Amino acid sequence: MNRKLYQSKPFETEGINVFDIAERLARVNASDCRRATGPVSVVIQEHTEDFLHLSLCDGIQSLCRKVPIQEIQNHPPILHKHNYYEMTFVLRGEVDIRIEDEVHRYRQGDVCLLNRNTYHAEQVCSNVTLAFLCFSPQMMVEYSGYPFADFYPKNEMDFTHFFESDCENCPEGTKSFLEFRRCTQEGQGAAEELLFRIRQELLLHQPGCMYMLYGLMTRLLFTLAQAECYCRQYTEVKTAPDLDLVQKIQQYVEGRRCRFSRKEIEETLHYNRDYLNRIFRQYTGFTLGDYCRTVCMEEAAHRLLHTSDTIEQIAAQVGFPNRTQFYRVFQQYYHTTPCMYRKTKRQEAEQQPSEACDAFV
Numbered sequence: 001m002n003r004k005l006y007q008s009k010p011f012e013t014e015g016i017n018v019f020d021i022a023e024r025l026a027r028v029n030a031s032d033c034r035r036a037t038g039p040v041s042v043v044i045q046e047h048t049e050d051f052l053h054l055s056l057c058d059g060i061q062s063l064c065r066k067v068p069i070q071e072i073q074n075h076p077p078i079l080h081k082h083n084y085y086e087m088t089f090v091l092r093g094e095v096d097i098r099i100e101d102e103v104h105r106y107r108q109g110d111v112c113l114l115n116r117n118t119y120h121a122e123q124v125c126s127n128v129t130l131a132f133l134c135f136s137p138q139m140m141v142e143y144s145g146y147p148f149a150d151f152y153p154k155n156e157m158d159f160t161h162f163f164e165s166d167c168e169n170c171p172e173g174t175k176s177f178l179e180f181r182r183c184t185q186e187g188q189g190a191a192e193e194l195l196f197r198i199r200q201e202l203l204l205h206q207p208g209c210m211y212m213l214y215g216l217m218t219r220l221l222f223t224l225a226q227a228e229c230y231c232r233q234y235t236e237v238k239t240a241p242d243l244d245l246v247q248k249i250q251q252y253v254e255g256r257r258c259r260f261s262r263k264e265i266e267e268t269l270h271y272n273r274d275y276l277n278r279i280f281r282q283y284t285g286f287t288l289g290d291y292c293r294t295v296c297m298e299e300a301a302h303r304l305l306h307t308s309d310t311i312e313q314i315a316a317q318v319g320f321p322n323r324t325q326f327y328r329v330f331q332q333y334y335h336t337t338p339c340m341y342r343k344t345k346r347q348e349a350e351q352q353p354s355e356a357c358d359a360f361v
Contacts, residue, residue, distance in 0.1 A: 042133055042198060043056045044132075047127065054066075057203050059205050060205070075294050079246055081120070084116060087134075088130060089132075094106060097120055099120045101240040102237065104179070111191060112180070113162070113224075133220075162178055178233070181231040182229065191230075194219055198213060198217070245269070248269055259293075299318050
């Protein structure tokens, strides 16, 4: 076994600590390109009418966070890509996923396997539970004891083609994904059961964990290849040129986290703001102004909870020199004043200083 896989670090984000992301927004994909240095991780997101529950484990660290829906419901889906493979399981409800330039709907029991560096964004509503199984390319090629392709039915070539069609081997701009539509909706499927066994191995992380993970991953891919269980569709898509620009807009706004002038973004991205606004709204449904205000309010809420700065100082830090305007916009998003928000949230934190992870156990 490659010891580097077993000793690898927990996955990290592009310049953002995963705990900080979970605590602030519960958006583990807030970076434009999340990078994994660990071989396997499982993320579960449960969306209820009132809260978003986030559970993450990668064999070295685990976390659970509960975030009120009202604190994140105004944020558009983050268009992002990964340097690893991501398998999305719809455990409950249904979800629309934008994959490059098209939107695809998946229902309970369906699975979507995305190739690396494929732009996507989950458009999630309430009463939905999703699980994301993330695994690195090394997981597929660096362990000679489990040659995955040898376990596939001989007439099933989609998997081999999928894993060989990385960005280095595909025609320029071509990405791919695999869809698995469950043929029957009765009971919990074998694929979901294997997913939770993988998660359990990561949580326990006992000796021999990596051997177990390779075996379970092999069995999972073999299960998905069974035609009597899943209807499979392999799709290649072309990257829309505008998606790179949308990603740059998101990266710029998320990086600034404060109001900025029209001239600033035009000079940085070298496009007219009207054009940037039109492209951004086309792919997210949000205007650029609404998106900027949302990010500013999220940053203000974070500073209210995690700094001792005055409200006037925080307002200025996120680009609102006018106190009255800041109060008005903040109340639009959180339905309370900044002062009351800080007081209420800190009281809640004192009452539950170390909230246990009671979901997805």
